């Protein structure tokens with residue numbers, strides 16, 4: 001199965017950090033966000049990882065290209081672990097497709113239509129992290145169990161915040177799994193059909209690509225993936241897998257990026273101690 005990672009948005013909520021580079025290239029601890037996302041797709045057996053690239057792409061392409069000179073330099077200084085890390089990033093099997101203009105997430109996904117053909121495919125938003133790589137695997141399991149249906153990931157949001165998100169309507173089949181009957185973009189609190197908002201992971205059938213080809217611009221004048229998924233529900237079943245609070249992290253704004261760094265640092269002994277020492281030194 002192919003994995004599409006849209007990473008061509010403008011990242012305006014993270015300016016000026018994103019003036020000359022993509023927000024997907026900002027580091028979380030020791031590597032750019034998008035490297036975690038590529039590794040997650042590979043952990044879910046993606047046979048090709050397609051990054052949707054746009055403006056400000058130089059650093060992104062360089063990150064996933066071999067750097068023999070840097071690697072040799074590090075080895076000559078006795079820094080084998082760093083040389084390995086550099087080689088690993090350069091060897092990750094990614095390809096790139098251009099999105100000429102940031103016309104929306106749906107448009108970005110459709111840019112890879114020629115590559116996915118008649119097969120189901122993953123979509124992983126390039127600014128959203130799932131460090132333990134388990135969500136796509138749960139989605140794949142549901143996809144297989146329900147005759148190849150589309151599966152999206154959702155997370156529970158406080159009811160007063162639902163109007164910021166795309167929200168599902170449907171019924172819970174079992175703990176952590178919903179059958180989706182509708183998708184509502186940014187509902188008013190009193191109209192929200194659930195407290196489960198779309199999270200940035202999708203396993204979609206090829207019909208979605210056909211629908212995207214004809215999806216008109218929606219909210220914000222952008223071609224929205226959610227609109228194509230809403231249309232899909234008229235002809236196909238869809239399921240939603242619930243992502244736990246400590247399982248998935250957004251990095252698209254300074255607040256969420258900062259929180260993601262702190263939470264992940266606290267999980268790794270080497271970084272946790274650094275963070276605790278730094279905070280203690282501030283008093």
Ligand code: UTP
Nearest residue numbers: 006007008009010011012013102103104108126
């Ligand atoms: P976002 O809406 O979070 O990204 O899209 P954005 O538009 O870059 O953010 P702001 O609002 O300006 O700060 C979710 C994902 O979809 C990609 C983004 O790069 C991000 O990873 N995307 C979005 C595209 O690839 N192309 C687009 O046209 C829009």
